[in-house]
Amino acid sequence: MSKNLTTRSEDYSKWYNELVVKADLAENSGVRGCMVIKPYGYAIWEKMQAELDRMFKETGHQNAYFPLFVPKSMFEAEEKNAEGFAKECAVVTHYRLKNDPDRPGKLMVDPNAKLEEELIVRPTSEAIIWSTYKGWVQSYRDLPLLINQWANVVRWEMRTRLFLRTAEFLWQEGHTAHATRKEAIEESEKMMNVYADFAQNFMAIPVVKGLKTETERFAGAEETYCIEALMQDGKALQAGTSHFLGQNFAEAFDVKFANAEGKQEYVWGTSWGVSTRLMGALVMTHSDDQGLVLPPNLAPIQVVVVPIYKTDEQLAQITAEVDKLIADLRKLGISVKFDDRTTQKPGFKFAEWELKGVPVRIAVGPKDIENGTYEVARRDTLTKESKPKEGIAEFISGLLEQIQSDLFNKAFNYRETHITEVNSFDEFTAVLENKGGFVSAHWDGTAATEERIKELTKATIRCIPLDGVEEAGSCVFTGNPSTKRVFFAKAY
Amino acid sequence: MSKNLTTRSEDYSKWYNELVVKADLAENSGVRGCMVIKPYGYAIWEKMQAELDRMFKETGHQNAYFPLFVPKSMFEAEEKNAEGFAKECAVVTHYRLKNDPDRPGKLMVDPNAKLEEELIVRPTSEAIIWSTYKGWVQSYRDLPLLINQWANVVRWEMRTRLFLRTAEFLWQEGHTAHATRKEAIEESEKMMNVYADFAQNFMAIPVVKGLKTETERFAGAEETYCIEALMQDGKALQAGTSHFLGQNFAEAFDVKFANAEGKQEYVWGTSWGVSTRLMGALVMTHSDDQGLVLPPNLAPIQVVVVPIYKTDEQLAQITAEVDKLIADLRKLGISVKFDDRTTQKPGFKFAEWELKGVPVRIAVGPKDIENGTYEVARRDTLTKESKPKEGIAEFISGLLEQIQSDLFNKAFNYRETHITEVNSFDEFTAVLENKGGFVSAHWDGTAATEERIKELTKATIRCIPLDGVEEAGSCVFTGNPSTKRVFFAKAY
Known part of the structure; x- marks a missing residue:
């Protein structure tokens, strides 16, 4: 068969798009921004699901299913979350079509079937799930709630790419509730580690574990843990996130429990997710100009x-x-x-x-x-x-x-040679332009500097690595003091 | 623990609703008509899914995933199908919310973000899938396409009941395309048999296999095969359907293939599905006044x-x-x-x-x-x-x-003693009122008679049993000639 695949060096982005389609993983559908996941691609996703599901259950989680729709007023309850997500979402306003009297055989929205309250197609399920948890939690004996959902979600992205950014995508979202802050933080960290373990040992994708900056944090979270992978073109890809929600959603949805002393307290929450985006990471980490390269663990x-x-x-x-x-x-x-x-x-x-x-x-x-x-x-x-x-x-x-471990090692070596420490902004921009990868630099900790660097270079802070060492330094941009390097990169 | 469960004889319907909630299977959500499937209920559904998925794959099917949304114009293409489904569905008209200037902290639909074309949340996926198949089928070598999807669907039901009828539900939908009429009919029948096998051997629920009448047929199908179960209150429940679609969708979406002689022909289609409704059938077939009774195959x-x-x-x-x-x-x-x-x-x-x-x-x-x-x-x-x-x-x-087979036998005996042959309309109404179950009666084959009987008794023709014998008879209502008995019942 003739492959006619654009090579990576010719046009990495085009190579990716062509490969996803030609290898029968997915294709664009007749619906704006939504993809069709083809049987071969779906078989790979099923292998990911099976392994993740096993890992979630082994760590004590159970699956459940919550509604696709979130009433607008429910979504508004946690304001930061609403602010972060409600802007670009699919809104259901009517519940019926009718025959269009002016166009035989055609349909029109029935104006008499307008919903009293609009429904949002879930972009994420914290709101609907925390509104449910209110009824499930009375006492400390009901905690922790360790629940996961496999579902589709919708975010109205204007520029979409197969797997990497689509209006509808498939994912799992864990939502847990705990009696103490400490336990919730441990859960967030545990799930980040589960994701890292999965990415590295199952997908053969090395990842950096870290924390997001405030700017990049999940809307409504106190802390966002993440795993960041590096693609062959030197751009980073966020492969999974795990959020410590503090008591934000418990307060917004009034989820309290009686502790052992009978005193009412708000519960502590986490949420964590990975999505079909991982399919994109898989393709871009291992594949070559001849086509897909699949780690044996994921090969149908x-x-x-x-x-x-x-x-x-x-x-x-x-x-x-x-x-x-x-x-x-x-x-x-x-x-x-x-x-x-x-x-x-x-x-x-x-x-x-x-x-x-x-x-x-x-x-x-x-x-x-x-x-x-x-x-x-x-x-x-x-x-x-x-x-x-x-x-x-x-x-x-x-x-x-052997192949499974060779693939990991190859990707790991690439990643290791693409973490570059820089100490000036000139170095910073030079590495970013000429080499790519993670640029390890001191940063003064302000959102303003982060924003300015992004404007100038398109690089964002991918994470504050968890294994980073404390060291005295000065911000690569402002020269202000800094105690730890962070990882910048251009990203998907 | 105190169960306080209403008994079946007191109020069967109330018993069911209470049991589903108290046994932690599901509950109503804050979203009209949508349920939350709780971990214990979802664990049962996962067992059903795993077994069905195994059976589908063993019969050569692959899973894939198609978009949640169907553009209105795509839905209109197969007119009967649109007529049957588009009337009560969730319609997405906008893609953005914005801050409401008049109500701080609140959101409103952004009038500037109106979609050019409305999107329907899939009530079933024939339209989106057949519009995709057009690109997948060129030659007879591309056939058959044997594809299944696990998904959520939405039908705007006004009166909902947990599992039995909800606005959103989970299901699988198989969609296949074939080169010949014969092969498509065989596929429809094969999948009806897979469902019957699953219901009987896995869920311990005896079912009658049959054909739907034209009135009860799937909108857009030439023939609908079904499996019908009988609940303990004598009402029937449609447990699964398998449709022979003829060339209807192929014509509507212009899906043609070149046959071995190079001639263009429309392909032949089927679709088939079972849903979380089976959870309702499970509860109502086996459970008692003390609570759930689960067949060992399905017990978490x-x-x-x-x-x-x-x-x-x-x-x-x-x-x-x-x-x-x-x-x-x-x-x-x-x-x-x-x-x-x-x-x-x-x-x-x-x-x-x-x-x-x-x-x-x-x-x-x-x-x-x-x-x-x-x-x-x-x-x-x-x-x-x-x-x-x-x-x-x-x-x-x-x-x-032993328990697994005893449960089947018990349900089978109940079902067998609740199929009653009647030869007059007086008998018909008496059996329906006093005993319930399937009423086996001659029918003149007209939609008018079917409709009239439904108006008078609330009984519908559940199916024309496939194992029914040809016999001369006269319609229980009109006295007109009939050659085969059909099964009437009140139904969920």
Whole structure:
């Protein structure tokens, strides 16, 4: 198959858009800003969901489901949150269409079916969930509430890109309620760590854990923890956030509990989420000019087997051989596809599975049968070698683990060589322009400086790294004193 | 705990509503007609989802995700479908709120952010999906498309009831495209059979498979297959539908393919769905005046272990014993909860787990330790017996299977004794009023008669059973000739 993929060096952004569509991950729909997630892309998302869901349940969370709509007045209750989100959202104002008398066969909004109060399609669910928690919490015995929801949300983005920024997207949102400030902070940190663990060990994406500045914080939170990843073009991507909400939502929705002494207190909250945006991070971290590169943990097909033959007899012989191979691989929990399409040539198949990022390809021809070997190709390195069929299943199993860790290491090395300490604004702009990546710099802690740097360079403070050391320094922009470096970057 | 549950004989409808709330399945939200599915209810839904998803994938289907919104003009394309659905739906007309200058801290719809074209929140996704399929199908090689979506949908119901009829509900919707009429019909029938298999073998709910009459058919379908269940109050409940769409949507959205001879043809479609409504069917089929009765396949907790003790020493002794029991049960794949709360008495715990429908309860007290026994109680029969601890895990495993099949048989017997053949309209109304259930009667095949009977009795034709025999008869209402009996019932 002809891939005709723009290369990364030609146009990274175009490469990304083309790849997402050509590899059958997603496409734009007939609805402004909304995407269709295609079966191959959705299968990857399902693997992410399954692993995250397992991790959430292992840390004591349960799933539930809350309404899609939030009445306007409910949304207004937590003012900062409303201010941050209500500006660009889908608003339901009517509950009926009717036949348009002037245009036969066409419909119009029924003016008699106007809602008394407008409904907002949830951009996030704190409001609806905290209004519900009020009824669930009376005493300290009802705490903590550890709840997660898998859902769609809508934010009316004007400039959209598949997975990275869409009007509707899929995500999970955890919403927890606790008796103490300390416990809520621990929960926020725990979930940030769950996300980091997931990104690194499952998606093979190294991340920096940190805190957002006040400017970049979630509207309504006291503190926002985040994990930040670095894409191959040197731009950062926020991969997940976990918010310590303090008592803000409890106060807004009057959620109180009787403590062990019978005294009424507001509960402490957290919320945390990751979304289909992670699909974008996945593509941009590992893939190359030949197409997708998927870490084995996330690949819907881990191994593809392609027969090379000229005669039907050869195909029959290969198929008999391959049947056993497939059975052996499946016994080890490996997902395999035997691509025995007769309508396509091997070269076409090779290119197609390369484009789709299948980690390992095994080719079997008459020569292999003769020699008792298989040709094993790695997608990530685009290398291949001949392997004896003896013990091949175990070899492949080990190879998949190797690929998973090699991908992480490759991304980690890229990331490590793209964290640059700078001590002047000239250095700052030079690194940002010529090299990209995280620019580690002292900052005076003011929103004004942060804003000015953003205006001048388009770089934002991605996070204040949690493992950063205290050191005396002066702000790279104003020269004012600073005690810790922060990470700036251009970002998705 | 005090249950204070209205009994079924007192008020079946009230019993249902109370049970759903008290057993922590769901509750009404602050948003008109929308429910909150609570963690315990959602855990049951997750079990349904996992099993259905497995069955769909085993029959060759893949999951994907399509937009929540459908532009009005897209919805209009298939006129019958639009006519059937667009009347009561949530309509998004604006994409922004702004601060209300007259009411500080409050929001108002921004009149400058009116959408050029209104968006409908999907009541079902045929329109958006078929508009997408147009781009996916060129040749017969692209067919069949076998796709399923797990999603939320919204229908603006005026009278809502938890799970049974809510404005927003969760469901899956399969949408397939085929090269031939025959293949599409086979698919519709296959999925009806998957649903029936799921209802009967997994949910322990016997169902009648049948066809809907033209009046009751899905708007835009040529044929609607359904499974119909019978609740304990003698009312029927449509538990799932599978539609043969003919070429209606292909024509409306211009979805054509080149057949093997290179000739352009419209594709043939199906769609099929089940929803959180099944939660209502589950409750109303098996539960009793003490609370939920859950089939073991669907129970989030299959076995609860309650310690009976007076002293801490006794509790320690029981706990040591129970740890091994729990490990043995888990090894057999059984989900167990050890209810060692110190804040509640055993009687309270018994009542709580009865209310929540846990299939098996094991009580362990000092006497049991002494005798080497456990007290094993069945939720469905409310019976208990003492069992030797030797081989207890295997006994429990067998007991769970027994309960699963007993529940099905009980429901099946009820259903079988509530299918009544009638041959006059007097009989018809008498059976309907005094006994309920399915009334098997001859019908002249006209929508007029169907409508008239509905007006007079509130009974609708639930289905034309697929296993019905051809027999000469006369319509129970008009006396006109008929060749087959159909099933009438009052329905949810």
